[in-house]
Amino acid sequence: xxxxxxxxxxxxxxxxxxxxxxxxxxxxxxxxxxxxxxxxxxxxxxxxxxxxxxxxxxxxxxxxxxxxxxxxxxxxxxxxxxxxxxxxxxxxxxxxxxxxxxxxxxxxxxxxxxxxxxxxxxxxxxxxxxxxxxxxxxxxxxxxxxxxxxxxxxxxxxxxxxxxxxxxxxxxxxxxxxx
Ligand SMILES: Cc1cc2nc3c(=O)[nH]c(=O)nc-3n(C[C@H](O)[C@H](O)[C@H](O)COP(=O)(O)O)c2cc1C
Numbered sequence: 001x002x003x004x005x006x007x008x009x010x011x012x013x014x015x016x017x018x019x020x021x022x023x024x025x026x027x028x029x030x031x032x033x034x035x036x037x038x039x040x041x042x043x044x045x046x047x048x049x050x051x052x053x054x055x056x057x058x059x060x061x062x063x064x065x066x067x068x069x070x071x072x073x074x075x076x077x078x079x080x081x082x083x084x085x086x087x088x089x090x091x092x093x094x095x096x097x098x099x100x101x102x103x104x105x106x107x108x109x110x111x112x113x114x115x116x117x118x119x120x121x122x123x124x125x126x127x128x129x130x131x132x133x134x135x136x137x138x139x140x141x142x143x144x145x146x147x148x149x150x151x152x153x154x155x156x157x158x159x160x161x162x163x164x165x166x167x168x169x170x171x172x173x174x175x176x177x178x179x
Pocket of ligand 1 (some may be wrong): 012
């Protein structure tokens with residue numbers, strides 16, 4: 001497991017190559033087997049592979065442009081009527097996606113949606129002061145009760161990124177017994 005943790009990076013450039021459905025299934029399994037508060041299992045996933053919709057998703061925030069070249073995007077959806085720990089449950093699920101993608105030789109990146117601002121091209125696309133969360137819900141026909149913490153573009157990395165190493169293991173951030 002530590003091997004995948006060391007190799008995991010946020011990948012923002014992807015080869016022009018589809019992700020095998022079996023690999024996506026393993027990634028979704030990892031996401032779905034993540035812990036959730038009170039075991040409510042309120043996290044659902046939309047796998048987007050349509051190029052036009054991926055291009056649209058890539059414009060949703062100022063920091064999602066790279067997603068346009070991803071062959072797949074997983075949108076992490078949270079049924080807020082079923083669960084009560086939106087940020088935590090979604091983020092742990094996203095961490096599992098990162099790690100299983102790495103394990104499968106793929107790369108992914110967390111793209112913040114909740115409380116994020118709309119990308120410059122989509123400013124004013126909503127009548128209200130809504131952000132990417134609201135607009136994506138509309139575009140993907142997601143029921144009102146859902147919240148969106150993030151989306152994860154996934155694909156084969158176009159370039160290798162440095163893996164983590166012990167130089168980042170900063171012992172000054174570790175406190176024993178008391179701060
Ligand atoms: C809560 C959170 C929000 C993030 N939002 C974005 C984002 O909107 N766009 C993006 O490109 N990367 C985003 N990232 C990825 C971080 O920039 C990345 O994890 C960080 O730079 C460390 O790099 P590494 O993941 O390669 O180790 C986010 C990561 C986290 C944990």
